[in-house]
Amino acid sequence: MATYHVRDIKLADRGRSKIQWAQMQMPVLQKIKKRFEETKPLVGIRIAACLHVTTETANLMMALKAGGADIHLCASNPLSTQDDVAASIVHDLGISTFAIKGEDKDTYYSHIVSALSIKPHITLDDGADLVFTLHKEMKELIGDVLGGTEETTTGVIRLKAMAKNGELRYPIIAVNDAYTKYLFDNRYGTGQSTIDGIIRATNRLLAGSVFVVCGYGWCGRGVASRAKGLGARVIVTEVSPLKALEALMDGFEVMPIKDASKIGDIFVTVTGNINVISEDCFIAMKDGAIVCNTGHFNVEIDIEKLKKLAKSTRMIRDYVEEYTLDDGRRVYLLAEGRLVNLAAAEGHPSAVMDMSFANQALSVEYIVKNYKNLKNMVYKVPDTIDNEIASLKLSSMGIKIDSLTDEQTKYLSSWEYGT
Ligand code: ADE
DSSP states (O other), X not given: OOOEEOSOGXXXXXXXXXXXXXXXXXXXXXXXXXXXXXXXXXXXXXXEEEEOOSHHHHHHHHHHHHTTXXXXXXXXXXXXXXXXXXXXXXXXXXXXXXXXXXXOHHHHHHHHHHHHTTOOSEEEESSSHHHHHHHHHOGGGGGGOOEEEEOSHHHHHHHHHHHHXXXXXXXXXXXXXXXXXXXIIIIIIHHHHHHHHHHHHHOOOOTTOEEEEEOOSHHHHHHHHHHHHTTOEEEEEOSOXXXXXXXXXXXXXXXXXXXXXXXXXXXXXXXXXXXXXXXXXXXXXXXXXXXXXXXXXXXXXXXXXXXXXXXXXXXXETTEEEEEETTSOEEEEEGGGSBHHHXXXXXXXXXXXXXXXXXXXXXXXXXXHHGGGOOSSXXXXXXXHHHHHHHHHHHHTTOOOOOOOHHHHHHHTOSSOOO
């Protein structure tokens, strides 16, 4: 029997049809699910998963369950859960789920503890809160764990820091660092879904607006290019000279956040760092400036400072909080500074999550087969898995590519041929 804490189990019907809709865009994961059904590589494996509870995650849960796994699922962000999907995961898949959109911090962590109560062999994490809780508060369970996966850049950075300090007590596969993950999910997924979240929350026209992207990693690149595609005048802020140069040569304006603050209409943080938009920025902003975050944690905008500066606040529409400063200027914060793409929209489209979650499913299988050879480190997804996913995705899209001739293969491994 599934145990659960979801908003309303009666929402399952609506969740189910949305999960089916997503499934149509996830052919690679479907193929893996079919193989898992036939070969059952995960029989006897208990999984604790801490992921955004979305239609795409539901499809990943189905694939893992088809492989024979027993799963507990909780949310990896207090505001990203799709309540109808959570209900369907419990009702239709029989998977114990602990996730409610808008849950407070205590409930969020109590849900992680509930997910861990399965006594996992494998952990799936998105941001490393579950791994952290396991290492800090439920150490007694670590002995059973064979390995884990991590979905996102922020989580990988955290786990690498744990490994460097000798604190990581089991191996982790960094799904985020697979080419078939970050080149597509981080760039096109974050790019599209962030713009989607901003538009759903505000209904603003981006064409002609001054759109400031803080951070030019793969996610920032995606957000900047999509905003430009909609006609915004895009400014990039960076701390890395290399990334700043790249942004400049990609055709964006580059300047310090202090200068961008004076002219931006819409600000998006996507750096993975704290207090990127701080007091000085709010003080410099134009009346009506919109501020949001699409990095993993709600730490990139200094909301406490904004609260202190404001003489009043109100929710002006869903996900849009108005802060009125002493001089009457208004700053609008979207989705409490949490991931705007998952809070105000539905996260990355299914077609990119297809590849990210194919990496998750195959990495879980890899851990089960290879855990004895893995150390307490953060590993890349093996290239064979990465290449297999790219091939499957291409063929699902009906795209054929060339292959090397024997002569070309020989040339690439030779050194005699020159000018
Ligand atoms: N991360 C970003 N978008 C997501 C989605 N649609 N499902 C699960 N995790 C996500």
